[in-house]
Amino acid sequence: MSKIAPGGVIGILGGGQLGRMLSLAAARMGLDVVIFNPKIDSCAARVSADEIIAEYDDVDALKEFAQKCDVVTFEFENIPAASLDVIEAAGTPVYPRSNALGCSQDRLKEKEFLNSIDINPAPFARIDGPEDILPALEKLGGKGVLKARREGYDGKGQARLDLSSDPIAAWEKIGKVPAVLEAFISFEREISVLVARSRDGQIALYDTPENDHAGGILKSSTLPANVSEQTKEVAGDLGRKLAQSLDYVGVLALELFVLKDGSLLANEFAPRVHNTGHWTEDACLLGQFEQHIRAVCGWPLGPTQRFVDIRMDNLLGDSDIALWETRAKDGEAPRIYAKRGGGEGRKLGHSNKVWR
Known part of the structure; x- marks a missing residue:
């Protein structure tokens, strides 16, 4: 083409x-x-x-x-x-092709695929009904997160559990749909890998952001991440492996947990431009959105070097958006999405700030 x-x-x-x-x-x-x-x-x-x-x-x-x-x-x-x-x-x-989309839409298929290419997710179990929950929970260490296999995002379709939890109530909370139970992981921080891959297989990586979540929704992404260069290199290798295994074209994000010993476990991947990459527009010559368009159009990928230390804050709901002028006066770069209708917790914008 x-x-x-x-x-x-x-x-x-x-x-x-x-x-x-x-x-x-x-x-x-x-x-x-x-x-x-x-x-x-x-x-x-x-x-x-x-x-x-x-x-x-x-x-x-x-x-x-x-x-x-x-x-x-x-x-x-x-x-x-x-x-x-x-x-x-x-x-x-x-682009990306339907194989990447289909894999990411089902948490069970996604985790099985990641395992198959030696990108380890947290231990998990398939849940087809409430009767599966407690036996699986026992095998996974007694604590876990029940997640609907399809369509859950930003903390929706999820329930945290331990052995004292009511499996029926948990099943009802996620909508009585097929699910996966993930073992509770004690981790130090969350990071993500932002990978761009062109039609001819060229790969470019952005720097690794450290991500802070609240209530299952991304709160902020900060660069540089408080991780070692070795951890960044390993994370980048995992991102490359994922993109190559999918024969991917475009920008994707792989979310990772950093454990106390420095090892990494995969949380999930997104076959698209990603919330944790919004900082790239103000810290790089070429942001993730233009990079994605380049890739799908067959253009060569552009530079991904980060020039400044930066923090991206999500603007969630009307109360955050109302502070746009304050953020602008403080030297930030607010980006408002102009969605019709607000609501607390809804992603209505983000703001980038050079932080040191």
Whole structure:
């Protein structure tokens, strides 16, 4: 497939903030974007050249979308992998491919895949019903986190458990759906690996952020991370291995736990640009969004060197957004997603600050 030159058209499945930032990056490169999204007035569509409003399983709409675009990508995981297959069958390439999306959509498949390529996740067990919970919990050390296999994110679809917990209540809390039980891990910190891979197999790594979560939602990412250079090198090797094993094209993130002895366990991976990479726009010559567009369009990857120490804070809900002016006066770079409607805990923006 030939490179998508300036003037080409990129299709993005999804209309959220990641789609918005991808669209803005594509515009800087001279590319137009078409957003495919079920909701009217999405924040991504308002900064894009065109949009198609339809459900993700609408085959006719997907075919129309494919005809409008030179290449298609996606901005979140809960799109049916079959939708990507429809677009490719219509003659338009999709990057990343459906294998990466399908793997990440099911926590059990994801963990089994990571094990198969020697990227160790926390010990886990398959849970098909409440009767499986306590026996699995005993085998996993008595403490764990029950997670729905599909569609959980930002702490949703999860329940923390110990041997005194009510398995029925936990099963009901996650929606009575197939799940995995992960052993509770005592870790020192969380980091992530941001990997870009081009169509021809070139790989570029961004620096490793240290991530702080609250209530299952990312609170901040700080660079440099308080880990050794050896830990960063091992983490980078794991990221490369994951991207190569998936024959991946684009930017992906691998989230990792750093244990007390310095060893690493995988939490999960995301086959897309990632919240823990938002700092790259203000600390690198080329941020993750433009890097992703380069990769899917067949352009050479750009530099990933970090020039400053930086902290990214998520802006969650109306109360955080209300402080945009204060952050701006303090020398930060707030990015507001312009979503319609707020709500506490909802990701409505982020802010980058050079911190030393």
